Amino acid sequence: MKIRSISIVIIFLAIFVLQACGSLDKRLNPIQPKVFIDAIEIEDASLSGLTALLTLNLENPNNFALNAKGLDYTMSLAGTNILSGETQSNISVPALGSGKIEVPVRISYASILETIPKVMETGIASYNFSGSIHTRLFNIPFDKTDELKLPYIGS
Structure with missing residues (x-):
């Protein structure tokens, strides 16, 4: 009887540990x-270029909140890196939710x-916007590629 009770406890502990490992994964x-x-909001213009404020919308598909300490990014247009x-802004996006962040560029x-x-x-x-969001433990990559068809301008 005692061995059976210990076996049941071990089985429940094993199930609990496996469940915790799945959540950790x-x-x-x-x-x-x-x-x-x-x-994109233009803030300043100089002889060499523009300073703008980029507003990003982040959608978190994970079932845990995304709390980050910053992000890095690259944007290319027609295959040319433009920014x-x-x-280092703090980013907080709720689980299965979305949030906005403003990035000066x-x-x-x-x-x-x-x-x-x-x-x-x-x-x-065609454009590509990619980078990674920096959390305390790891970096989470993001990548968005799309294209805009320009209206025909002819004579």
């Missing part, structure tokens, strides 16, 4: 968040001018 292998560019940077006129022939040739402005 979800935290160690999080689902990639979705990051959308919500708005990159890093922010610097865009050089030279990088924009480099993309114009490519975009005019194809009529499509």
